[in-house]
Amino acid sequence: MSSAPTVVAGAPVVNRRRRRWSRDRAYPTWFYLPAALLFVVLFAVPTFASFYFSLTRWTLFNTEFIGLDNFVMFFQEPNLVKGFTNTFIYGFLTSASKVVIGLLLGLLLTGRVVGRGFLRAVIFFPVLVSTIGVGLTFKVLMDPFHGLINGSLAVLGITGPGWLTDPKYALLSVAAVDVWKGLGIATLIYIAGIVSIPQEYFEAARVDGASWWQNFWHITLPLVRPATTTVILLSLIGGLRSFDLIWAMTNGGPGFTSDVIASVIYKQYQAGFYGLSTAGNVVLFVVVALIIIPLNYFFLRREVDR
Amino acid sequence: MRRAHVKAWVVGLIALAVSVIVFIVPFWFILLTASKSASEAADLSLALPTQWQLFRNVVAVLGTGQGMVIRAFINSTTLTICSVALMVVIAAAAGYVLQRRQSRWNLLINFMVLAGLIVPPAVVPTIWVMQSIGIFKTMIGMIMIEVTFGLSFCILLFRAFVGTIPRELDEAAIVDGAGPLRLFFVVILPLLRPVMITVVVVQAVAVFNDFTGPLYFLPGFGNETVQLTLYNFQSQTLNQWNLLFSDILLITIPPLVMYIFFNRQIVAGMISGAVKG
Numbered sequence: 001m002s003s004a005p006t007v008v009a010g011a012p013v014v015n016r017r018r019r020r021w022s023r024d025r026a027y028p029t030w031f032y033l034p035a036a037l038l039f040v041v042l043f044a045v046p047t048f049a050s051f052y053f054s055l056t057r058w059t060l061f062n063t064e065f066i067g068l069d070n071f072v073m074f075f076q077e078p079n080l081v082k083g084f085t086n087t088f089i090y091g092f093l094t095s096a097s098k099v100v101i102g103l104l105l106g107l108l109l110t111g112r113v114v115g116r117g118f119l120r121a122v123i124f125f126p127v128l129v130s131t132i133g134v135g136l137t138f139k140v141l142m143d144p145f146h147g148l149i150n151g152s153l154a155v156l157g158i159t160g161p162g163w164l165t166d167p168k169y170a171l172l173s174v175a176a177v178d179v180w181k182g183l184g185i186a187t188l189i190y191i192a193g194i195v196s197i198p199q200e201y202f203e204a205a206r207v208d209g210a211s212w213w214q215n216f217w218h219i220t221l222p223l224v225r226p227a228t229t230t231v232i233l234l235s236l237i238g239g240l241r242s243f244d245l246i247w248a249m250t251n252g253g254p255g256f257t258s259d260v261i262a263s264v265i266y267k268q269y270q271a272g273f274y275g276l277s278t279a280g281n282v283v284l285f286v287v288v289a290l291i292i293i294p295l296n297y298f299f300l301r302r303e304v305d306r
Numbered sequence: 307m308r309r310a311h312v313k314a315w316v317v318g319l320i321a322l323a324v325s326v327i328v329f330i331v332p333f334w335f336i337l338l339t340a341s342k343s344a345s346e347a348a349d350l351s352l353a354l355p356t357q358w359q360l361f362r363n364v365v366a367v368l369g370t371g372q373g374m375v376i377r378a379f380i381n382s383t384t385l386t387i388c389s390v391a392l393m394v395v396i397a398a399a400a401g402y403v404l405q406r407r408q409s410r411w412n413l414l415i416n417f418m419v420l421a422g423l424i425v426p427p428a429v430v431p432t433i434w435v436m437q438s439i440g441i442f443k444t445m446i447g448m449i450m451i452e453v454t455f456g457l458s459f460c461i462l463l464f465r466a467f468v469g470t471i472p473r474e475l476d477e478a479a480i481v482d483g484a485g486p487l488r489l490f491f492v493v494i495l496p497l498l499r500p501v502m503i504t505v506v507v508v509q510a511v512a513v514f515n516d517f518t519g520p521l522y523f524l525p526g527f528g529n530e531t532v533q534l535t536l537y538n539f540q541s542q543t544l545n546q547w548n549l550l551f552s553d554i555l556l557i558t559i560p561p562l563v564m565y566i567f568f569n570r571q572i573v574a575g576m577i578s579g580a581v582k583g
Contacts, residue, residue: 026406026489029403032415035396038454039422042436043427043455045435108317114315114318115321121569129558130517136554137336140350141335266429284426285428288426
């Protein structure tokens with residue numbers, strides 16, 4: 001990488017001609033080269049290869065073509081199907097919660113409240129903490145017998161459930177922690193969106209005697225739509241492929257009730273079923289593409305319409 | 307006006323109370339448990355430790371597994387610094403040309419940048435590629451992986467920022483006889499400073515906190531990063547909650563320091579990156 005530049009820069013022969021304004025010379029294509037090389041070798045090639053390898057029984061040393069068997073397996077084994085459906089539940093639940101709570105916090109933190117700066121800082125900080133650290137901390141806090149959460153509920157006379165040990169709640173509990181951790185970004189995006197709404201709208205509404213609710217419903221909500229789009233897309237992209245938080249908190253358990261596609265991929269990889277693991281990757285790819293691309297298109301079109 | 311004032315106070319106080327419970331208590335719990343002795347930490351409560359021994363616990367954590375944690379810190383620091391440095395230069399060069407030069411390739415390149423942002427990487431095939439070039443389980447390989455996966459985000463930020471630099475500047479430099487390299491490194495790169503700080507901070511935090519990447523692409527004894535040691539720590543030091551939480555605390559310090567110093571850039575980066583993505 002470093003030898004190529006010196007050759008080009010050190011060529012004095014063409015000095016005079018280069019003085020002429022030439023777009024192609026000033027912005028050489030080879031500036032793309034390092035990025036393109038990494039992208040192709042470590043991202044594009046594996047992505048395309050995954051379509052082939054998902055159709056094989058694969059041990060890294062030899063491959064045996066078995067057609068669609070891996071995918072059939074993926075949609076027949078109950079624990080793999082569970083991972084598939086859980087991915088949607090997890091993705092949509094976290095995304096929706098971040099939109100609703102993020103918008104409410106955004107409204108609160110752009111209004112006149114005491115301790116605004118402090119609140120912003122506090123809500124944003126979990127974004128920066130390692131996901132594993134957050135996961136392990138909440139695993140301890142959510143312990144059914146010794147955990148702080150159930151301990152506090154017991155003081156109020158409520159018997160808390162086994163947040164992570166009860167199959168009914170495990171996935172939801174992890175999703176809740178995901179929202180806790182990612183809320184900071186959603187709130188920030190909404191704050192930026194709300195602040196950029198021209199004040200004239202609200203002044204005009206005040207002259208007309210609009211209520212708080214009318215203000216919110218007819219001015220704020222439509223005008224923060226770009227922020228909403230961003231929050232939805234970002235949290236869906238993150239939520240559908242989420243792995244580390246689930247892995248730190250439940251390992252996909254109890255049983256396989258909180259597995260998602262990403263954790264299935266890891267489990268099959270660990271077990272040495274590389275073909276099946278790669279099939280999981282292809283499924284994840286298709287799921288993300290089928291959700292994000294139409295959504296993106298839909299949002300973009302509506303924005304152009306306005 | 308007076309009623310509005312009171313209302314603002316009440317709402318603010320309620321929000322403050324809720325956020326203290328929801329957002330501060332977990333961190334307070336981490337700090338307390340990390341400061342207790344093993345037996346006191348076992349009851350996992352918010353009781354104050356009879357004796358604060360945070361320092362002793364941290365020393366104990368650093369001493370476990372023949373300096374494994376220290377090695378992990380060295381590994382993570384190396385990984386973070388190298389990959390962020392490479393990412394900045396590579397992505398700045400690409401984003402700069404992408405913004406300045408209009409060609410029929412732009413559509414394809416923009417599409418690939420977005421694909422890199424959205425498409426989840428295929429794990430085993432990536433390992434297969436890395437193995438065939440001989441960079442699997444090596445620090446160099448891991449650095450390249452982090453650079454590759456972070457490129458899209460950085461290119462988007464740099465492309466947007468280069469758009470705010472007037473072209474007249476380029477033309478003046480070219481008239482003065484600057485070649486493409488001089489133009490980029492001497493004229494453009496210094497002007498990218500604000501966005502560069504954002505990229506560095508956001509990506510440094512991301513790489514330092516990355517768990518999945520090293521889990522897949524950098525396995526093997528001696529290669530552990532801090533996130534992996536933290537994960538392994540919970541099974542090894544069963545019931546030594548004080549040490550586990552000391553480790554969590556230790557790992558939270560670098561991002562915390564980043565946040566205190568670069569608060570504004572992080573926030574700006576998260577928003578602008580998000581909006582353009």
